[in-house]
Amino acid sequence: MPMNIDADLPYSDIDETLGERLWPNEPALAGEIARAIEGFLRTKYQPGHARRDAHPKAHGIVKAEFRVSADIPDELAKGVFAARKSYEAWIRFSNGLLDDDRDGDGRGMAIKLLNVPGQKLVESEPNATTQDFILFSSPVFFIDKPQNYLALVTETGSANFWSKVSEAFTLGVKGSLIAAKLNSNIISNPLQTTYWSAVPYQLGIGSERQAVKYKVTPTSDVIDPLPADRGPDYLRAALGATLANGGATMTFRLQPRTLDTQSVEDSMNEWKEQDAPFYEVATIHIPSQTFDTPEQNQFAEDIAFSPWHALPEHRPLGVTNRLRKIIYEHVSRVRHEMNAVEYTEP
Ligand code: HEM
Incomplete structure (x- = not known):
């Protein structure tokens, strides 16, 4: 029985000043995509065993400390960056879709800061004390139109999603090239990879607000060679080996939008670094730890x-993020309901 979507999930307003524009029929399309994904989860998984529709395979969830830099410029010191302090965090590293790490795939890094005061945008838990930053291993996303996303999910089903994604007639040539690049990504260690938000976010509120994207890079240039005898879970093993031997640090950067041609709506539009530099605003310290336990x-x-x-100072922008407001909330509710998990933000 599909869950009701519309009752308690209002669609996002748009910020025309920052360049947002609504697509025709967009809220209805968001609901249709969410319902289509719900259908896959209910077909694919037995109750008690539902996984994420995207990024189902975690390499691990690890404890981290997100240390905001002391010397960031005032115009970037907004939201969680205003206090110039440290936050405890959880970070979940994942594959895009596949269960075998040896295959080319997008790679995800989802950061959840803890003990962040202030009312949050999500209506279901406005008093949660968390702030999420979600990144993956591409500077751009491969879909710009809601109807293309719906076409992909309804025509193919999750099982064939990635093979379909590389077909030019559904995504256009540009989207297919982005998808092909993302899906051929082979890495040796999730801690030695660069991650982007791909889509933009507001920074600050009121007349000083601006649009930014995020990037996380490893602090060290060292990239381990691919293990010759790697198995399907070698990325979990690599994460475990690094965190058994002294931990890792990564750098979180903001990229303020500098040109009108840098689109807030078009998820395929890369904001080139030569036009819009990234500024370091935090160091992510992932200490030595054991994370690979059944409970964790x-x-x-x-x-x-x-x-x-998110805080209003980090409001998601653009069509992809507006769709995600409905889709992520609905799909995670379905997942938790199927697994009889009563989820609340940590
Ligand atoms: C309309 C576009 C998108 C749709 C429909 C979509 C869909 C989803 C869904 C259904 C999930 C699982 C949610 C859950 O069960 O809790 C998910 C997770 C995720 N998505 Fe997206 N996504 C979209 C765009 C993006 C973009 C642009 C990024 C780039 C950063 C991204 C990165 C991720 C990551 C890293 C996760 C895993 C988060 C975790 O570790 O739990 N997605 N996505």
């Missing part, structure tokens, strides 16, 4: 990330 792996399954688990 279950936590990696149950936890839910959303761009809308």
Whole structure:
């Protein structure tokens, strides 16, 4: 029995000043995509065993400290960056779609800051004390129109999603090239990879607000060679080996929009670094730890990330993020309901 979507999930307003524009029929399309994904989950998984529709395979969820830099410029010191302090965080590293790490795939990094005061945008838990930043291994997303996303999910079903994604007639040539690049990504260690938000976010509120994108890079240039005898879970093993031996640091950067041609709506529009530099605003310290326990792996399954688990100072922008407001909330509710998990933000 599909869950009701519309009752308690209002569609997002748009900010025309920052360049947002609504697509025709967009809220209805968001609901249709969410319902289509719900259908796949209910068909594919037995109750008690539902996984995420995207990024189902975690390499691990790890404890981290998100240390906001002391010397960031005032115009970037907004939201969680205003206090110039440290936050405890959970970080879930994942594949895009596949269960075998040896295959080319997008790679995800979902960060959840804890003990962040202030009312949040998500209506279901406005008093949650979390702030999420969701990134993956491409500077751009491969879909710009809501009807193309719906066409992909309804024509193919999740099982064939990625093979369909590389077909030019559904995504257009540009989208297909982005998808092909993303899906051929092979890495040796989730801590030695660069991640982007791909889509933009507001920074600040009121007349000083601006649009930014995010990027996380490893602090060290060292990239381990691919293990010769790697198995389907070698990325979990690599994460475990690094975190057994002294931990890792990564750098979180903001990229303020500098040109009108840098679109807030078009998820395929890359904001070139030569036009819009990134500024370092935080260091992510991931200490030495043991994360690969049954309890923590279950936590990696149950936890839910959303761009809308956010302060108004970090409001998600653009059509992809507006769709995600409905889709992530609905799909994670379905997942938790199927698994009889009563989820609340940590
Ligand atoms: C309309 C576009 C998109 C749709 C429909 C979509 C759909 C989804 C869904 C259904 C989930 C699982 C949610 C859950 O069960 O809790 C998910 C997770 C995720 N998505 Fe997206 N997504 C979209 C765009 C993006 C973009 C642009 C990024 C780039 C950063 C992204 C990165 C991720 C990551 C990293 C996760 C895993 C989060 C975790 O670890 O739990 N997605 N997505």
